[in-house]
Amino acid sequence: MKHLIKPILFIFLPILLLGWVKDVYDLKIPKGFPVPIIPENNQLNNSRIELGRRLFFDKIMSRDSSVSCGSCHKPELAFTDGDKLGIGIRGQKVSRNSPTLTNVAYNRYFLMDGGVPTLEQQIIVPVQEHKEFDFHFALIAHRMQKDSSYVQSSRKAYNRKPDAFVITRAISAFERTLISGNSNYDKFKYQGKSNALSNSEKRGKDLFFSDKLKCAECHTGFNFTDYSFQNNGLYLNYLDSGRMRLTSLESDRDLFKVPTLRNIALTAPYMHDGNLATLESVIEHYEIGGKDNPQKSKKIKGFKLKESEREDLIHFLEALTDSSFINREINAMLN
Numbered sequence: 001m002k003h004l005i006k007p008i009l010f011i012f013l014p015i016l017l018l019g020w021v022k023d024v025y026d027l028k029i030p031k032g033f034p035v036p037i038i039p040e041n042n043q044l045n046n047s048r049i050e051l052g053r054r055l056f057f058d059k060i061m062s063r064d065s066s067v068s069c070g071s072c073h074k075p076e077l078a079f080t081d082g083d084k085l086g087i088g089i090r091g092q093k094v095s096r097n098s099p100t101l102t103n104v105a106y107n108r109y110f111l112m113d114g115g116v117p118t119l120e121q122q123i124i125v126p127v128q129e130h131k132e133f134d135f136h137f138a139l140i141a142h143r144m145q146k147d148s149s150y151v152q153s154s155r156k157a158y159n160r161k162p163d164a165f166v167i168t169r170a171i172s173a174f175e176r177t178l179i180s181g182n183s184n185y186d187k188f189k190y191q192g193k194s195n196a197l198s199n200s201e202k203r204g205k206d207l208f209f210s211d212k213l214k215c216a217e218c219h220t221g222f223n224f225t226d227y228s229f230q231n232n233g234l235y236l237n238y239l240d241s242g243r244m245r246l247t248s249l250e251s252d253r254d255l256f257k258v259p260t261l262r263n264i265a266l267t268a269p270y271m272h273d274g275n276l277a278t279l280e281s282v283i284e285h286y287e288i289g290g291k292d293n294p295q296k297s298k299k300i301k302g303f304k305l306k307e308s309e310r311e312d313l314i315h316f317l318e319a320l321t322d323s324s325f326i327n328r329e330i331n332a333m334l335n
Helices: 002-023 046-056 124-128 137-145 148-158 164-175 184-189 199-208 279-287 307-318 323-334
Strands: none
Touching: 046 148, 046 164, 124 137, 137 148, 137 164, 148 164, 184 199, 199 307, 279 307
């Protein structure tokens, strides 16, 4: 028997190694981007990502099997939904606009008030919210266990049967692959393609980063956000108290996380409650300096643009659209 062990290992080891190599996922990091932090217990591989993608678009996640994560986060809209407010089961509207999942792997915290520290924990929120999925992980897992393909995929990905651990980790693994860094702006800025931006887009870029507009004081860095919490003077009186809901601090009243501007042309309507329908209306809001809310950021003072400058600025914002990112996820859904 001893003499048989080496030949058997010689035969099967290459097969095992080939299976391991096939399961390795090569996360493509765009030029100018850092490597995202990924938890040790949820390192990326193809099995985990594919399981997460399937769950993300499966209505099995909601109590009445009517909505999925993908209902509010559609690839063609840079993982938003085009509605003012997210819509859950029984057509119920939630209190906030559905944020893009573009580059969510780089978020330092989650939800518009920063109330959740990890992506894995964020997955819990829509499942348990009564106006979203209104469900329980044990019941989702029970549904999965009735499907042999889900059981097989769970064991392959995490070496365990479907449960809350598998569900939250798999969806998080998939969402960490939603990295977008191939817009025309990226080609110009990071890939050295001087003709990637039109003259109008270049003028808009200069306006965006100018001291006159100060857009880049909050929408900064490779992901166009400093991840801070700000009040932009959207209302005099807010129905949603923002970060104060989490901290109970008066100093946090009406503050919301600064969002990324990547793929912004696809993610209308804008603001935490979807109140502004177009990029034009967003620019107009900042031109007039917003409402005089006592919490309004001191950075927002208003400015005046010529019509041609306004067009240039919009053209620059449109140049943050990464069509290869959008098409990649649409094609993945179809295959």
